[in-house]
Amino acid sequence: MKPALFVPLLLAAAGCAVAAQRSPAPAVDLHGHRFSTEFATDDASRERGLMMRTELPADHSMLFVFPDSEPRWFWMKNTLVPLDILYFDADRKLVSMQLDVPPCKADPCPSYPSDAPARYVLELAAGTARSIGAQTGDALTIEGDVGSVR
Template identity: 80%
Template sequence: MKRLPLVFLLLTASGCATAVPKNAAPAVQLHGHRFSTELATDDASREHGLMMRTELPADHSMLFVFPDTQPRWFWMKNTLIPLDILYFDADRQLVSMQLDVPPCKADPCPSYPSDAPARYVLELPAGTARRIGVEQGDELTVDGDIGAVR
């Protein structure tokens, strides 16, 4: 009879050990691939984005989270690396892609719009979307807490 509480305690402890911590680093999954991600959830971080970076590891991304769904456009001013820019609606379904977007070396820089209203925008190293076979309608899954959107 004394074994039953011990077994229950061990099972509970093992379940806790495998659970994702509440404040785990955010990550996204797209088309069967997982990327660690940085979040841009306020005006300042969305405006700065990946500016002045000289590299972005192949398994890394930046997720821009907006408080509403509307047409979006991005530009590459002071962005030094080429990117794939993927636009997702409120249900995190892929609605538009701008692939292999080059860094901007001119002023003014061109903008890269979404083809449909978007709430989330994911930036990946250029060529990633084609390499992993991303398609319109793919669902973006976000692991971890994306925090408050401002």
């Protein structure tokens, strides 16, 4: 092999090795089902959430990650699609569910609380939790880098 050709091949192989070490695409697993996910790990992304979205694919989710475990409540202001809101404790066990939560059509918007302190909140398309058989106590597996708030 000519030296001029060897160097680009070596660099390409090194690039593939680095890519293989990167974190996997963000995803969560719940009750035997996998969902691609978006992480909301800071105040701005948690406040924005799924606002103004006109659809949420059945295999997609948003995972809200908080720095601590507290009672949580969510509302649907500017959220255009119905959702299932699932609350998980610090051990990633499902502690509470608000199912088939409708979009808010007029102020004031109602809030949907957790029944116990939660550190993680998963939003899915409405009806998904019921269709996969999610139950209190189910474990949530998180894949991908959620940053320093893990």
